[in-house]
Amino acid sequence: MKHAATTVMHGGDLGAIRRRFPQAPEPWLDLSTGINPIAYPIAAAAETWSRLPGRADDEALCAVAAQRFGLRDPAMIVAAPGTQALIQLLPRLVAKSRVGIVGPTYEEHEVSWRRHGHEVTVVERFGEASDRDVAVVVNPDNPTGRLLTTAQLRLCKATLVVDEAFVDFLPASASLAGDLPHNAIVLRSFGKTYGLAGLRLGFAIAQPDVAARLREELGPWAVSGPALAIGKAALGDAAWFRTTAARLNRDGVRLDAMLAQAGVTHLGGTPLFRLTQHEESAEIVERLGRHGIHVRAFSHEPQWLRFGLPGSETAFRRLAVALGI
């Protein structure tokens, strides 16, 4: 067995930052991810933990998800234990290809396609990616928020993987899922939008034959019983979604104002995070770290910082104090 050891840095892991700032006040305020800080209320019957999830549970979730994502055919959707499981899987199902990834972006795509021996190029423009056998685009992009229109995506003749992890709170027209081109596979995240990243639930949307193949590769009982039950309830809850979208919008405006006041330049983002630039980003990380606040830095762009949304009045105030505003 071939062995490769590629480690990607991500937000959301407090271990290293805690060791770096051992004197920081607990609990840490983790703004290093784009996970909604207000979680969908958890309610899963004891039975969902104890018994093996049945096929009917999976189908019930997929029916609700299909409606939520505007699909005409529930056979086009596949539930997985997190989108990452699909990112791991897709490069295994395609013959050795020339893969273009629009980047820099969420790094796990590149790592996974490379691991399986594909010829990967990270390109700046989507047009360069779509010249290859497989084009991968995170849309809207993480961390920049750059958004390609579905019209642009439809021009692609290659096998097209669109990671729509952060599309949920954008207008429905931003997603390719509802009128899926035959050559496209769309990935949708559950945990970010619903604040339940630990639950592990994500979806692939693809033509029925490709979806069936993905389902088969994931195997039976890939998604936990609680994830099936909570996912079904959450994806069917339009009222919660509307309320949450409005709150995120207000909180985003407030965060933007605070960051501007702190002299940080807004570069982009999505309703769940903001990307900023500052000449002294490393100092901001230090200052926030001493206050027990974790934000996401980027080794390839040292002036960038990504801020997730504070989830409470207390969290906003801690951030204001730490930013010295």
Place this chain on the structure above:
Amino acid sequence: MKHAATTVMHGGDLGAIRRRFPQAPEPWLDLSTGINPIAYPIAAAAETWSRLPGRADDEALCAVAAQRFGLRDPAMIVAAPGTQALIQLLPRLVAKSRVGIVGPTYEEHEVSWRRHGHEVTVVERFGEASDRDVAVVVNPDNPTGRLLTTAQLRLCKATLVVDEAFVDFLPASASLAGDLPHNAIVLRSFGKTYGLAGLRLGFAIAQPDVAARLREELGPWAVSGPALAIGKAALGDAAWFRTTAARLNRDGVRLDAMLAQAGVTHLGGTPLFRLTQHEESAEIVERLGRHGIHVRAFSHEPQWLRFGLPGSETAFRRLAVALGI
């Protein structure tokens, strides 16, 4: 993408049996699996649902699991979202091989190795399997309970996959995990022993380089936050395990007596299920079905029935009434 549609029948899915016996009393008593009917008490902090599990959470679980399974090195253990995820994965990591599976047994092994183009033979004796490139054995076997000794397993020169899903309540000497041969990969189930099959947690035990490769293929955040937390608590709870082992032993003796009284022949099993034989097994399935009790039948052995353990006095009485004893 190549498409194959192989469906394996399993216990634990009440959909079909409910449709077959629409008049049966609810709730159904599901004895069709080997899942412990008494679940480990669930307690997972809200944080385990909301945030992404960190590397430290995975390492903490694996440290406890390594101790529980008697491993000298925690680098030899890999946590997965259920053993099935590992069964799906293993055939992808091995070059096209001649694979011998001791069977008939739990069918997902055969399905998965075949799906990835290996040359699979189901053999009757372990000696025949170990002549091939890869030998797969479920030990103790499901459903027969046939147990190969670790001394027998050590004779194998092939790459050896030992599925120890039902080994937990046998003497520790039944497991190959504690003194793992260099050519072996052991699979251990969590959900069956702890009555939490819906949680999705299982382990592979292998040499550190193989374990690292499996970890990489599963990718980050493969196991949910609640599964990491509950798994760690449960695997470290020696008192619960002892009490449960004693109860399962008593309940197994009681089940054996009931089945004998009903004229059913005991063929084998494990502390979590019994395999039986009866000339009129189909009639027993009918009779139990009308009483809302589901047991596992086997298409390749029509006289066989597998009974899981009833988990309460009520469940035992329902079974006695349905068996007419």
